[in-house]
Amino acid sequence: MNKNQALVWDHPRFRSWIAVARACQLMQTVLTRELSELDIKPPHLDILVNLYRFEGISQQELARKLLVGRSNMSMTLPQMEKRGLVERRGDTKDKRVLRLFLTEEGRAVAEEAMAIQTGLIERTLSSTPIEQCHAMAESMEKIILALHAEMADETESA
Amino acid sequence: MNKNQALVWDHPRFRSWIAVARACQLMQTVLTRELSELDIKPPHLDILVNLYRFEGISQQELARKLLVGRSNMSMTLPQMEKRGLVERRGDTKDKRVLRLFLTEEGRAVAEEAMAIQTGLIERTLSSTPIEQCHAMAESMEKIILALHAEMADETESA
DNA sequence: ACTTTATTGTTCAATATTGAACATTATTGG
DNA sequence: CCAATAATGTTCAATATTGAACAATAAAGT
Incomplete structure (x- = not known):
């Protein structure tokens, strides 16, 4: 396996x-x-x-x-x-x-x-260079949005 | 303030x-x-x-x-x-x-x-595009190393 | 006005996590 | 070989976190 x-x-x-x-x-x-x-x-x-x-x-x-x-x-x-x-x-x-x-x-x-x-x-x-920090933060914001969507899904299907 | x-x-x-x-x-x-x-x-x-x-x-x-x-x-x-x-x-x-x-x-x-x-x-x-994910991971690895160093500092000064 | 529903905070029991003290076993130094 | 030290896991008390049930207040629907 x-x-x-x-x-x-x-x-x-x-x-x-x-x-x-x-x-x-x-x-x-x-x-x-x-x-x-x-x-x-x-x-x-x-x-x-x-x-x-x-x-x-x-x-x-x-x-x-x-x-x-x-x-x-x-x-x-x-x-x-x-x-x-x-x-x-x-x-x-x-x-x-x-x-x-x-x-x-x-x-x-x-x-x-x-x-x-x-x-x-x-x-x-x-x-970590500043630009990379900013890029990271941007990615994280997108991930946060996606996770909020996940949470909304869970709650509304309950 | x-x-x-x-x-x-x-x-x-x-x-x-x-x-x-x-x-x-x-x-x-x-x-x-x-x-x-x-x-x-x-x-x-x-x-x-x-x-x-x-x-x-x-x-x-x-x-x-x-x-x-x-x-x-x-x-x-x-x-x-x-x-x-x-x-x-x-x-x-x-x-x-x-x-x-x-x-x-x-x-x-x-x-x-x-x-x-x-x-x-x-x-x-x-x-998040793959390249950005990789860049993120690389930054995180560096951060992890830095944090391990911090932990070592704390322990040895104790 | 009044009944129902929603919101805010609290309480309580269940579960998780930690660090210190401890018992057992290994390792090291003489 | 023996004593001292270290390593591994356990126990226990203290603290944190959660969700469900609850009490008080507000808002909505009639």
Whole structure:
């Protein structure tokens, strides 16, 4: 049955994607280590970055942006609130939603964490020329669109 | 303090990498859904693929290849063994190591799962020309090397 | 106005993942 | 041969993540 095996590993796009996935996983691992000095993990960084950019976002919107479940936010955000990184205020118009904000400290930690992440990316992508980076990003955007289409398919056929 | 924010988001390699990370995360999400019909998840697929290619590998080696802890394998593999997908046999030379093999069913599931993954990759990368895929893979290999160097740095300075 | 449906967030049980401490077996240095 | 060190796998507690069921509020349909 090595016919199938050969087919899979010969597939050029398959091999390419495996490299992408591996790089991502490694980046995550290294980022986790480097963020540990701030006592946060990648999921917290994602939250901080999004609150930095989209102040007053709701938990629902945040979960959608991060591609995680609402329950995830319900578990994680109270922890970050206790640590004084974020603040949750009820919306006055709609009593269901909680709007999210960075605290002073949250903003500071967000900036340090983004600096760490940017530094890591700069170091590890420095050998890849800018044009190639842009080409990569373009390909990724197309892939992201295709994947969103896949997700829509799955949901509507359910 | 939007000076810092602007700097971060203007950084071209930063933006490029964010696209990569997002594509990976989406791919993982969609793959998880598509694998559910086989009652397995991406981590199991990773294990099956590696056992398919590297028969008789040890738990340690497998963990290293998958970039996870040994304890992860100690928790996951017995489950897969109970489900009849893999088999663990003690090495005769070294009584510490357990060598891993696919069962008949494990091989079948592995092939189905790889077919699902390959199909998904083919569909979502079809809009990216082959040459671009290769260029992407090359960049990723360089990034992987850089990240391994980072990990070595961290470990040796500890 | 009122009933139904949809949205937002929470809770809970199930599952996954990790790192540290540990037991067993190998290897190394004397 | 023996003691010290290293390697392999396991266990356990801590933490994360998910989906389903739920409560409260809003929106839509009648």
